Amino acid sequence: xxxxxxxxxFLLGEVKLMNPYNTKEIERIEKKWQKAWEQKQVFKTGExxxxxxxxxxxxxxxxxxxxxxxxxxxxTIADVIARFKLMQGYNVLHPMxxxxxxxxxxxxxxxxxxxxxEWTYRCIDQMRTNLKRMGFSYxxxxxxxxxxxxxxxxxxxxxxxxxxxxxxxxxxSSVNWCPSCETTLANEEVIQGQCWRCKNNVIxxxxxxxxxxxxxxxxxxxxxxxxxxxxxxxxxxxxxxxxGKSYGVEIYFQMVKTGERLxxxxxxxxxxxxxxxxxxxPEHPLVKSLVAGTxxxxxxxxxxxxxxxxxxxxxxxxxxxKEGVFTGQYAVxxxxxEKIPVWVxxxxxxxYGTGAIMAVPTHDQRDFLFAREHALPMRIVIQDxxxxxxxxxDMTEAYEEEGVQVHSAQFDGMTNEEGKSKIAQWMEKEGMxxxxxxxxxxxxxxxxxxxxxxxxxVIYCPSCGIVPVPEDQLPVELPEDxxxxxxxxxxxxxxxxxxxxxCPQCGQDARRETDTMATFFDSSWYYxxxxxxxxxxxxxxxEDAAYWMPVDQYIGGIEHAIxxxxxxxxFTKFLKDLGWISFDEPFDRLLTQGMVLKDGEVMSKxxxxxxxxxxxxxxxxxxxxxxxxxxxxxxxDQLEWNDHAIDGSWKFLSRVWNIVxxxxxxxxxxxxFAALPGDAKELEQERNFSIKKISEDISQGFKFNTAISQIxxxxxxxxxxxxxxQPVRQAVLNKAIETTVLMLAPLTPHICEELWQKMNGAEExxxxxPWPSYEExxxxxxxxxxxxxxxxxxxxxxxxxADMPEDELKDMVLADETxxxxxxxxxxxxxxxxxxxxxxxxx
RNA sequence: GGGCAAGUGGUGGAAUGGCAUACACGCAGGACUUAAAAUCCUGUGACCGCAAGGUCGUGUGGGUUCGACUCCCACCUUGCCCACCA
Numbered sequence: 001x002x003x004x005x006x007x008x009x010f011l012l013g014e015v016k017l018m019n020p021y022n023t024k025e026i027e028r029i030e031k032k033w034q035k036a037w038e039q040k041q042v043f044k045t046g047e048x049x050x051x052x053x054x055x056x057x058x059x060x061x062x063x064x065x066x067x068x069x070x071x072x073x074x075x076t077i078a079d080v081i082a083r084f085k086l087m088q089g090y091n092v093l094h095p096m097x098x099x100x101x102x103x104x105x106x107x108x109x110x111x112x113x114x115x116x117x118e119w120t121y122r123c124i125d126q127m128r129t130n131l132k133r134m135g136f137s138y139x140x141x142x143x144x145x146x147x148x149x150x151x152x153x154x155x156x157x158x159x160x161x162x163x164x165x166x167x168x169x170x171x172x173s174s175v176n177w178c179p180s181c182e183t184t185l186a187n188e189e190v191i192q193g194q195c196w197r198c199k200n201n202v203i204x205x206x207x208x209x210x211x212x213x214x215x216x217x218x219x220x221x222x223x224x225x226x227x228x229x230x231x232x233x234x235x236x237x238x239x240x241x242x243x244g245k246s247y248g249v250e251i252y253f254q255m256v257k258t259g260e261r262l263x264x265x266x267x268x269x270x271x272x273x274x275x276x277x278x279x280x281x282p283e284h285p286l287v288k289s290l291v292a293g294t295x296x297x298x299x300x301x302x303x304x305x306x307x308x309x310x311x312x313x314x315x316x317x318x319x320x321x322k323e324g325v326f327t328g329q330y331a332v333x334x335x336x337x338e339k340i341p342v343w344v345x346x347x348x349x350x351x352y353g354t355g356a357i358m359a360v361p362t363h364d365q366r367d368f369l370f371a372r373e374h375a376l377p378m379r380i381v382i383q384d385x386x387x388x389x390x391x392x393x394d395m396t397e398a399y400e401e402e403g404v405q406v407h408s409a410q411f412d413g414m415t416n417e418e419g420k421s422k423i424a425q426w427m428e429k430e431g432m433x434x435x436x437x438x439x440x441x442x443x444x445x446x447x448x449x450x451x452x453x454x455x456x457x458v459i460y461c462p463s464c465g466i467v468p469v470p471e472d473q474l475p476v477e478l479p480e481d482x483x484x485x486x487x488x489x490x491x492x493x494x495x496x497x498x499x500x501x502x503c504p505q506c507g508q509d510a511r512r513e514t515d516t517m518a519t520f521f522d523s524s525w526y527y528x529x530x531x532x533x534x535x536x537x538x539x540x541x542x543e544d545a546a547y548w549m550p551v552d553q554y555i556g557g558i559e560h561a562i563x564x565x566x567x568x569x570x571f572t573k574f575l576k577d578l579g580w581i582s583f584d585e586p587f588d589r590l591l592t593q594g595m596v597l598k599d600g601e602v603m604s605k606x607x608x609x610x611x612x613x614x615x616x617x618x619x620x621x622x623x624x625x626x627x628x629x630x631x632x633x634x635x636x637d638q639l640e641w642n643d644h645a646i647d648g649s650w651k652f653l654s655r656v657w658n659i660v661x662x663x664x665x666x667x668x669x670x671x672x673f674a675a676l677p678g679d680a681k682e683l684e685q686e687r688n689f690s691i692k693k694i695s696e697d698i699s700q701g702f703k704f705n706t707a708i709s710q711i712x713x714x715x716x717x718x719x720x721x722x723x724x725x726q727p728v729r730q731a732v733l734n735k736a737i738e739t740t741v742l743m744l745a746p747l748t749p750h751i752c753e754e755l756w757q758k759m760n761g762a763e764e765x766x767x768x769x770p771w772p773s774y775e776e777x778x779x780x781x782x783x784x785x786x787x788x789x790x791x792x793x794x795x796x797x798x799x800x801x802a803d804m805p806e807d808e809l810k811d812m813v814l815a816d817e818t819x820x821x822x823x824x825x826x827x828x829x830x831x832x833x834x835x836x837x838x839x840x841x842x843x
Numbered sequence: 844g845g846g847c848a849a850g851u852g853g854u855g856g857a858a859u860g861g862c863a864u865a866c867a868c869g870c871a872g873g874a875c876u877u878a879a880a881a882u883c884c885u886g887u888g889a890c891c892g893c894a895a896g897g898u899c900g901u902g903u904g905g906g907u908u909c910g911a912c913u914c915c916c917a918c919c920u921u922g923c924c925c926a927c928c929a
Contacts, residue, residue: 019881191925234847234924241846241925248929266929279929322927345927352928359929365844366927440928561924595923631867632855636848638922640855645868652867706857709866716866787862792910794862832909838861842909 020661021654021751026621030750034135042765043137046091054090055548056082057527057587059556059564063098063123063145067130069596069603069629069641070557072613076626077593077635077702078555079136083746084698086137087771093548095530096131096138098124100147102519103181103197106452106491109484116452116484120147130614134622135749137767142533146522147452151529153475154539155521156457158571160468161578163458167213170466174283175445177205182489183449184209186518187442188242188563204308209447210456210515214570218243218439220584221569230589232636235561242562244440249424251358251433253278253331255290256339262286262331265353265438268363269427270419273408274381275358276371277341278331279324282307283350287327290342296328300344307346322347322370333358334432335423336409345370353438361398368398381407382416444567446518451482451491453516461503461510470504476512490514523564524571527551527586545581554587561592591702594638603641611641623748624650630704630747652712653751656740659718660755664737669727673778680732683721684778687736690714691774694743704747714740734759739772788813789840790822806833813839 037043058078061071082094105116105123112119124145131138144151162168176185178195184207189196214221222243225236248267255262264278280287282304291297303325324345331342347366348357361371361378371378378392382403390399405411405419414422427433447456455476457469469476479498482491492498492514503510525539531548532541556564565587572586595602598609616625628649633639673684690710697707718736723729738759745752745766756766781802786809788796796818800809810831813819823843830842 232847237847238924244928246928264929268929347927347929349928357929364929366929369927438928558923634856637856642855642868645855648868705855706866709857712866785862789861789910792861792908797862830909832861834861834910838910840861840909 019654021650021657023619023621026623026751029754030133030135030621030623033750033753034132036753037135037137037765038140040765042767043094043139044141045093045095045139048091049547051089051091053093053548054082054085054553055093055527055551056085056553057095057530057551057555059554059560060097060099060523060526061127062102062104063100063120063127064104065123065126067127067134067613068605069611069613072134072625073596073629073635073639074555074557074593075131075134075136076629077591077704078553079134079626080630080698080704080746081553081555081702082137083749083767084771086767087742087746087769089770093530094138095142095144095533096136096140097142097144097526097530098127098146099519099523099526100124100145101152101453101516101522103183103450103452106450106484107486109452110486113484115480117147120145120452133614133617134626137749142530144526144529144533146454146519146526149475149477150536151526152454152522154525154529155454155517156469156474156476157471157539158525158575159454159517159521160457160471160474162212162574163468165574165578167216167574168210169213170208170210172206172208174204175207175209176202177207178202181450184445184447186445186520186563188444188520188566189518207447209445211443211445212570214444214567215439215441217570217573218245218441220573221441221566224569224573224584227585228587228590231587232590232592235558235565235590235592238561239566242441242566246438246440248436248438249427249433250354250436251427252334252431253358254334255286255342256330256332258289260286260289262356263354263433264356264358265436266358268360268420269424269433270405270408270411270416271360271363271381272333272335272358272423272427273411274360274362274379275333275340276361276377276379277343277359279343279345279348279357279359279370280327281348281350281355282344282346284344284348284355286356287344290329291327294328296326300325300327303344322366322373324370324374326374334430335427341376343374351442352440362392362395363398363400365398365400368395379407381405444518444570446521447515448518449490449514450516451478451484453519454521455492456513456515456517458513459501459503459510460513461506461508463508464503464505464510467503467505467510473504492516520563520567524567525575527568528575528581539580542580549581550583550585551587553589553591555591555593557595558592565590591635593635594633596639596641598641600640611643616646620646620650621750623751624653627653627708627748631708632705634705635702652715653748655715655719656744657751657755659715659737660741660758663718663723664734664759665730666759667727667730667734669731671728671731673775676728676732679721680729683717683736684732685781686714686717687739688774688778690743691739691772692779695771695774698746707743708747711740711743742766742769742772745769784836786836787838788816788819789838790819791842792840795819795822802836809833809839813841 056078058074082092086092100120105120108119109116146152159168176190178185178198178200180198180200181195185195185202190202193202194200195202222240222245225239228236246267248265249269250263250265251272253262253264287300287304291300322345324343327342327344329342330339332339347370359367359371361367361376362380363382380390380392382399383390383406384399384401384403403416405414405416408419411419411423424435428435455478457474457476459467459469461467479495481497482495484491499512499514501510501512502508528540528545531544535541568586573584575581576584597603598611601607601609603610613625624646628646629639631649632645676684693710694707697703714736718733721733723733741752741755749767753766756762783799784802786798786800787794788798796816798812826843828841828843832840
């Protein structure tokens with residue numbers, strides 16, 4: 001009964017029983033063909049390497065239970081592409097798996113006093129059942145789950161290779177810590193100061209942790225974005241911003257008191273003559289020594305402590321009020337030997353640049369606000385050439401536009417654009433600084449203090465230090481003897497059998513690493529494992545990878561635009577350097593599908609506005625659900641779920657069902673296009689045009705919605721067409737019906753298999769029948785519709801022979817009564833003819 | 844503050860320089876029916892008009908063009924992403 005309540009009223013009951021394509025029949029057909037596909041291994045990946053390949057990949061799901069509409073949309077889009085390519089004769093690789101490690105499994109284990117593996121594998125079973133019910137064309141023999149030890153051993157292998165190459169390293173630093181998840185987080189996992197998973201505020205904590213040196217590939221990760229011309233531009237923009245390359249100058253200030261050198265980074269060397277103070281981040285290592293023993297020491301240290309206690313989100317949130325204190329010390333500006341005050345303020349961040357800045361309040365809004373608040377001096381060094389009388393007293397905000405250098409010694413009068421490079425070069429030559437590049441991208445923190453992940457395969461030995469687990473001892477398996485209480489820190493550290501180990505090098509008592517890897521590690525290379533998922537001796541088969549990779553089409557949500565896609569690109573570059581692959585980028589073409597909305601809001605459990613795909617299938621079947629999802633919006637746009645509109649998709653499929661059963665009658669009759677009578681010729685023309693349009697719509701931009709509408713147009717015409725007991729007309733209609741079923745096959749495979757079999761008695765799956773082709777000659781029309789405009793306004797329409805010469809056309813149009821009336825005797829200035837489209841008369 | 848999308852009937856959407864609103868949903872009317880459901884047919888941007896027909900109309904204001912939903916400039920609104928990044 002509880003389950004009934006969850007099902008919205010529009011899904012109760014069955015579709016109309018009077019209709020032959022009814023709920024019971026649909027269920028029968030879909031079950032029948034799903035079974036047949038499995039038994040005959042219809043979607044087993046081909047071994048023929050001489051055929052052109054197509055690797056169709058969708059982002060694998062986190063197995064949290066039932067699939068939701070977002071999955072259905074993602075995987076339906078991918079399935080149509082995979083099936084379309086199969087019919088076009090490609091050797092298709094279309095795998096599915098589960099991103100199965102992660103916190104929800106561990107939380108479920110704590111709650112139910114069980115084991116994360118239990119919950120995870122139960123969810124996987126549920127998900128597999130759901131996916132199969134959708135009729136997706138996966139090669140199930142390649143299914144994988146990242147929590148299988150046969151998968152994660154290769155995580156460990158890759159990690160060890162990175163360790164060997166110096167790309168995995170351990171360091172102590174201030175890290176992002178989620179108090180609720182009790183674990184560290186990567187920068188990419190902190191969204192506006194909050195944990196990406198649980199949304200709690202993230203705090204900073206000093207810990208020693210494992211990092212991957214993704215910054216080793218900063219330049220390549222940025223540069224190679226140019227190769228990804230089949231990725232959405234917004235994803236490219238997001239990655240570019242995240243990598244964040246800034247050209248600038250590191251300028252060396254000198255502390256008056258200690259003589260120490262203080263490098264600051266700026267992208268605006270043209271404003272150096274306007275620097276009126278210097279600011280250090282509260283965490284800057286120079287702060288303590290600078291104020292030691294001065295009367296300001298107490299105040300400063302108090303401020304530093306206060307800033308340190310604030311979480312990143314608090315520090316960055318709200319009104320952006322800038323707090324700071326004067327250190328009582330001064331630094332020398334190298335370009336003019338000016339002594340300027342040194343401040344400590346929380347608007348300067350330690351983890352970017354050098355952790356110190358030169359402040360130019362006149363030309364930087366943040367510095368301007370801080371300077372106004374603390375009554376610090378200002379000096380204008382860039383003037384607006386339009387109104388060159390800007391004065392500090394009149395300023396209400398910083399002047400950040402382009403302009404001309406003033407008060408800048410020998411650089412006065414230059415445009416600041418010129419000043420930027422001239423000043424930078426001069427400073428470098430004089431030893432006052434160096435031209436350099438700073439990146440926003442940070443190394444990737446992968447240690448997690450959780451159980452349900454890949455154990456990091458290292459051992460700590462009192463004598464040998466950090467010792468990698470030898471390859472032949474992989475995998476380091478997760479221990480079973482662990483209690484999930486949610487207390488006392490990392491569960492692995494409580495398993496004595498796991499922690500205590502002898503050193504692989506010297507044999508003495510040692511300790512295992514108890515942190516596990518971030519789950520994004522697992523998903524950074526799974527597309528390679530699909531290539532040889534059962535290979536027990538290697539991470540993947542090199543030769544097979546050379547054939548299948550890169551992925552031709554990747555489909556998934558925009559939420560992975562930075563994290564997963566950036567990490568995967570990093571892994572690809574690393575594996576290339578290792579000599580395992582020879583390409584630079586893993587995903588050739590990327591499609592980010594839009595979200596599924598209901599009542600204008602994203603469909604989600606927390607909003608309580610979800611529609612269960614399974615309940616929709618129970619009433620309408622998978623084919624109707626697939627068709628609706630594809631028809632309602634272009635794949636990249638948001639999709640507004642409509643309880644009523646799904647009925648329309650079902651109705652259309654029943655029309656297809658009925659036309660095959662009622663109007664398709666085999667005849668032994670050949671026909672030639674040219675000899676066909678009028679409306680039969682038109683139907684044949686529409687059929688050919690439909691093949692052309694639908695093929696283009698699917699292959700150029702996945703416009704399934706317009707492809708479907710063209711099938712509907714063809715359908716409407718077929719239903720109006722009357723055979724009149726003539727075998728030729730029957731043959732034309734048969735051909736159109738068969739073509740319709742073939743073109744629908746990738747979209748609604750179950751019904752099409754059934755209808756194809758009915759029409760042909762064929763044994764072969766419709767998914768292996770070649771995609772229909774069209775005749776250019778059958779597209780040419782004898783009579784075309786021309787529209788006539790006067791001054792761009794539509795006035796009349798003419799049906800004319802396609803080959804009518806222009807001057808005849810002109811005479812005809814000008815002689816027309818309606819045209820004459822609108823011309824009202826005005827002289828014709830111009831007569832424009834757009835062939836096969838329109839005529840515009842300018843008066 | 845920066846970046847990227849998008850703005851079209853009652854609704855989802857189509858048209859990327861050439862008939863604005865294809866296709867569908869919804870709605871209205873009709874046929875069939877004792878009745879309903881299902882199915883089929885017709886209509887459906889707004890305004891004026893009995894009609895023929897006309898005027899207006901793709902967020903707003905300009906521009907380019909014989910012709911603009913489409914291209915250019917400015918602005919408004921919404922969504923998403925990033926953000927004291929020096």
